[in-house]
Amino acid sequence: MDPIIQKIIHGFKHFRKAYFSDSTDLYARLKHGQMPGTLIIACCDSRVDPAHVTRSAPGELFVLRNVANLVPPYHPDSAFHGVSSAIEYAVRHLEVKHIIVMGHSGCGGIQTLMSEEWHDHPSEFLTRWLSLAEPARERVNTRLAGLSRELKLRACEETSILLSMENLMTFPWIRERVEEGTLKIHGWYFNMNEGEMYDYDSEKEEFLPLDDNMEFV
Ligand SMILES: [Zn+2]
Numbered sequence: 001m002d003p004i005i006q007k008i009i010h011g012f013k014h015f016r017k018a019y020f021s022d023s024t025d026l027y028a029r030l031k032h033g034q035m036p037g038t039l040i041i042a043c044c045d046s047r048v049d050p051a052h053v054t055r056s057a058p059g060e061l062f063v064l065r066n067v068a069n070l071v072p073p074y075h076p077d078s079a080f081h082g083v084s085s086a087i088e089y090a091v092r093h094l095e096v097k098h099i100i101v102m103g104h105s106g107c108g109g110i111q112t113l114m115s116e117e118w119h120d121h122p123s124e125f126l127t128r129w130l131s132l133a134e135p136a137r138e139r140v141n142t143r144l145a146g147l148s149r150e151l152k153l154r155a156c157e158e159t160s161i162l163l164s165m166e167n168l169m170t171f172p173w174i175r176e177r178v179e180e181g182t183l184k185i186h187g188w189y190f191n192m193n194e195g196e197m198y199d200y201d202s203e204k205e206e207f208l209p210l211d212d213n214m215e216f217v
Helices: 003-019 026-030 082-093 108-114 126-143 149-168 172-180
Strands: 038-043 061-066 098-104 184-191 196-201 206-209
Touching: 038 082, 061 082, 082 098, 082 172, 098 149, 108 126, 108 149, 126 149, 149 184, 149 196, 172 184
Parallel strands: 038 061, 038 098, 098 184
Antiparallel strands: 184 196, 196 206
């Protein structure tokens, strides 16, 4: 057997032993339904698994992952809206209390977006998808034109998180809940070079290390 698949199967056996042995009743409860308190929107990148990074147990996070953790604006039409339907389910049916948009350092999607030639060599699906973050790219290139490529990439990774947060607010039933105070939207940035998580502080308009940002509740 392919050792890649073998490792995955081995992992599942460990999981089964941990969660389905007599000593745990977690799935005895979860099999009846889920009540996660948080929707987390993260990148597909193999290094930033939200449940792993936050040591969350099954049933705690409703996870939505896509390339570069992007959220499209509210646009109900006849297209297939995988992202918006997951958001709708989490907010209107599961009634999550928090939405976390979690970006990260070294994001391949953002690197592609920020490369000069990305429009010249379109890929079948990625180019169109990443164009959602075009406003973030424009903001960075306009306001931070003099910065190094590395700093621009980080700025674009952070700005695209803010863009996704702004786009979340275009969904009327999200805006309504945020204004009522029953739903909070957070922007997190996982810096894997530092092993640090940053939380966006909307008053200070900057990302602050989560540990030091005690107002986060
Ligand atoms: Zn990424």
